[in-house]
Amino acid sequence: MSEENATTIIRTSDLHKCYWVGTMPYPALHGINLEIKAGEFVVLAGRSGSGKSTLLNIVGSLESADRGKVEVLNQDILGMTGDQRTQFRLDHIGFVFQAYNLIRVLSARENVAYVCQLQGKSRQESMEIANHWLHQVEIEHLGYRRPDQLSGGQQQRVAVARALATEPKIILADEPTANLDSITGRHLVELMHSLNERLGTTFLISSHDPDVKRAASRLIKLSDGCIVNDWDESPNPPASLAITCPLRNLPFTERMRLFFKHRRNRQTEHNKTSRRS
Amino acid sequence: MVSRTRLGPLTYFALAYRNLLRNRRRTTITLLTMIFGIATLTLLSALNDGWLSQMKTNFILSFTGHVQIHAKGFEVSQNLRDQISNPEEITRFMESYPEIFGWTERIRTSGLASVSGSSAGVQIMATDPEQETWVTSMDQSVKSGRWLQPGMTNDLLLGLTIAQNLGAELGDRVVLMTQRPSGEMISEVFYLRGILETGAPQIDRTLALITLKGAQQWLQMQQAVTDIVIRADEHHQTDKLYRLFAQQLSENTYEIMPWQELDPMVRQWLEFSDAYGLVILIVVIVLVLTEILNTMLISLHERQKELGVMIAIGTKPYQLFFMLLLEAVLLILIGAILGYLVAGLIVYALADSGIDLTGYSNAFEFFYMDPVIHPQLTQNSAIKILLASLTATLLAGIYPAWKATRLSLSQALRIQ
Numbered sequence: 001m002s003e004e005n006a007t008t009i010i011r012t013s014d015l016h017k018c019y020w021v022g023t024m025p026y027p028a029l030h031g032i033n034l035e036i037k038a039g040e041f042v043v044l045a046g047r048s049g050s051g052k053s054t055l056l057n058i059v060g061s062l063e064s065a066d067r068g069k070v071e072v073l074n075q076d077i078l079g080m081t082g083d084q085r086t087q088f089r090l091d092h093i094g095f096v097f098q099a100y101n102l103i104r105v106l107s108a109r110e111n112v113a114y115v116c117q118l119q120g121k122s123r124q125e126s127m128e129i130a131n132h133w134l135h136q137v138e139i140e141h142l143g144y145r146r147p148d149q150l151s152g153g154q155q156q157r158v159a160v161a162r163a164l165a166t167e168p169k170i171i172l173a174d175e176p177t178a179n180l181d182s183i184t185g186r187h188l189v190e191l192m193h194s195l196n197e198r199l200g201t202t203f204l205i206s207s208h209d210p211d212v213k214r215a216a217s218r219l220i221k222l223s224d225g226c227i228v229n230d231w232d233e234s235p236n237p238p239a240s241l242a243i244t245c246p247l248r249n250l251p252f253t254e255r256m257r258l259f260f261k262h263r264r265n266r267q268t269e270h271n272k273t274s275r276r277s
Numbered sequence: 278m279v280s281r282t283r284l285g286p287l288t289y290f291a292l293a294y295r296n297l298l299r300n301r302r303r304t305t306i307t308l309l310t311m312i313f314g315i316a317t318l319t320l321l322s323a324l325n326d327g328w329l330s331q332m333k334t335n336f337i338l339s340f341t342g343h344v345q346i347h348a349k350g351f352e353v354s355q356n357l358r359d360q361i362s363n364p365e366e367i368t369r370f371m372e373s374y375p376e377i378f379g380w381t382e383r384i385r386t387s388g389l390a391s392v393s394g395s396s397a398g399v400q401i402m403a404t405d406p407e408q409e410t411w412v413t414s415m416d417q418s419v420k421s422g423r424w425l426q427p428g429m430t431n432d433l434l435l436g437l438t439i440a441q442n443l444g445a446e447l448g449d450r451v452v453l454m455t456q457r458p459s460g461e462m463i464s465e466v467f468y469l470r471g472i473l474e475t476g477a478p479q480i481d482r483t484l485a486l487i488t489l490k491g492a493q494q495w496l497q498m499q500q501a502v503t504d505i506v507i508r509a510d511e512h513h514q515t516d517k518l519y520r521l522f523a524q525q526l527s528e529n530t531y532e533i534m535p536w537q538e539l540d541p542m543v544r545q546w547l548e549f550s551d552a553y554g555l556v557i558l559i560v561v562i563v564l565v566l567t568e569i570l571n572t573m574l575i576s577l578h579e580r581q582k583e584l585g586v587m588i589a590i591g592t593k594p595y596q597l598f599f600m601l602l603l604e605a606v607l608l609i610l611i612g613a614i615l616g617y618l619v620a621g622l623i624v625y626a627l628a629d630s631g632i633d634l635t636g637y638s639n640a641f642e643f644f645y646m647d648p649v650i651h652p653q654l655t656q657n658s659a660i661k662i663l664l665a666s667l668t669a670t671l672l673a674g675i676y677p678a679w680k681a682t683r684l685s686l687s688q689a690l691r692i693q
Binding site: 057060083090104105119122166 | 284285287288291292295296298299582583586587588589590591592593594596686687690
């Protein structure tokens, strides 16, 4: 393994993803080639519908791709079974969602401890780890509160603590500041940035928040499912971007190819269901 | 390689318990439905068991006893030639069995009774007046007159209906006519000393009761009898006694019959009641099942996103499955315990006084029923209800839990 490979933590090649509404294809990603190195603080920027969340979900093994390859920590995650993916996420990836997505019936501490328990740690050990991470995100004193007793910013800090509690190599955050006011959002970004610097955890964040973009060590701009710009250490992107991927105007042949592929998949699924019944 | 993830039982329990409290009103309504359903079911079973038990007791104690021993073929032929010529061989062991409460010997045959020009077919039964009181409660069914007395070999008791049909009154001369075992027709004069009202129409309509000694002399049967009737200490010992005699007596010489075989109609009625109870059980359980299923599916629908997040952060589908199943199990356990408790209190309160349905007594005249029903919850019914409830829970819990494991992660996470 070369030195370059050793530090590459996420690699996608020719990644395609298309959603279907009835028989109408809605392409989300179109030939994404991306390499992310360990320890980077990468922000995926782009308008709503540009494919940021889809890319994040595929890299996080929450969704599958139609075509292409995704290697995370040198493992082909698209070739994994459902259970293998779940275990992979638990061991290597932390998630921070836009709507916090904490478990409502558990306290902040229990939410963080939950993932540690999933890893097989004892309840007591999990609670100690949870306290540690709640301390790191500066809300240890609120550990006993349930999510509905916390503000949005506090809930997002719990979500960050939960994402970090399993000591993952990568944290994927989907619009983490979208539901927060600007000051709270800025604090959260500072927190994630400092954790990235102190712990060396790789952050891949989708956001169109200027504060998040400013904190990025690398900013990747997506438009219509394609990477249209990729800057390293560049907080001030040029005013105009060269849009090179007019996916909305896919050629007829490509649309037909996708249509027949979808028909084939549906037929295969139908056959499987018939055999089962 | 996939390593196993673990969640402690405490975590499963905490999640299930708190999720149930998430929507308290819905959980309370579901619990109330279950409590009502299980309490109703338990109460109906207790009433059913209560009147079946009374019916069984009345049937056994009014006439048949728990087990009867006849000479081979007598139950079908009803012929006095099929007799037990030396009953002493069998009865001498009776005292040594603690399961036997009492026993008596009888002769049964059909005949004709005549009173002052009226005559009717009767079932002549001869018994030992003292021994009979250890086996049946026939002596307590004397409506007028008195019970048979030992040594009074010409005493006769008639069933109420046959006495009315013959126009016979106490002290009347009644001529009984029948055949000896040899086939010879004979008749004898008896004196009506009492009228019986057993509550069983088929007995009251045909019974002519005389003393065993009188019958043996009259029919020239010496010590021979046709039936040996045994009463067990408890109902449930019937099978044990049956097996005991079946082992000891030759099946070529004797037929041993438990009470269930002696009156197929009563047996069928009891079986029908059991089947009817089962139908009620199924109906109530289906209602409870539907309620839990509904609650669980709504709850699942509301929590799709949260369940998706749980899978996203590393929860395995089987862990979600157990989590949701545990919720259903907790619901049914609480519902079942409280339902049992409510029903138990009602059964306890009504056990002595019973439910008096005397107003509908016409409906209870047949089949040895009492108009006052004493609810009685048997172990058998309690276990049946518990098992049915558990089955319902599993059925109602498994489907939503399985559905949760099939959740589309990407769709669940997109729910706003």
